[in-house]
Amino acid sequence: AQKITQTQPGMFVQEKEAVTLDCTYDTSDPSYGLFWYKQPSSGEMIFLIYQGSYDQQNATEGRYSLNFQKARKSANLVISASQLGDSAMYFCAMRPPNAGNMLTFGGGTRLMVKP
Amino acid sequence: DTEVTQTPKHLVMGMTNKKSLKCEQHMGHRAMYWYKQKAKKPPELMFVYSYEKLSINESVPSRFSPECPNSSLLNLHLHALQPEDSALYLCASSQEAGVGYTFGSGTRLTVV
Secondary structure, eight states: OOEOOOOSSSEEEEETEEEEEOOOOEEEEESOOOEEEOOOTTTOOOEEEETTTTSSSSOOOOEEEEEETTTTTEEEEEEOSGGGGGGGEEEEEEEESSSSSEEEEEOEEEEEEEE | OEEEEOOOEEEEEETOEOOOOOOEEEEEEEEEEEEEEOOOOOOEEEEEEEEEEEEEEEOOOEEEEEEEEETTTTEEEEESGGGGGGGEEEEEEEEESOEEEEEEEOOOEEEE
């Protein structure tokens, strides 16, 4: 069975600073996909970044980057230059192969950006 | 069109009511999903439709009845719900393989 762990229930970061949100996963499948989503209080799940298990380079999307360490089974999200609008819940998720394309989510991290 | 549209955004229903949640996408995605999310918890998968056929039912009580009338629409019919069913219900769609996995903004359901 696949498992996703986010060990930080809540975090504070000062505006304009960088922050790292931790995510570890457990799977025996060699092929999988890792996602990060942002969920503001409005409820919408906003896709941020994707990393495939066979991707050679760490994924980047604007201010978001994924620190993918395959041997350690970690996929930490790095947000650079935090903005007040980054305050939200952040979920790490994994899509294993041959699982109906479903996502398994970690417990989430609530990020609060201080002005 | 790169959106998944869910209606209504908010719904309050009694335990004897019958209501339906609607989800629509026009991205050509052939897989559609229903997730349930309780407050301060991650989304939990309820149902998966692949090519308009139900492929996964995560042991969801029969008071929740999904329907996929065509490749763009997904409904969730609700009947005789309990107060503990109050939650955010999220619809999503995806390609069969690849990265494209898009969520709607959800329906906040309150059962009274």
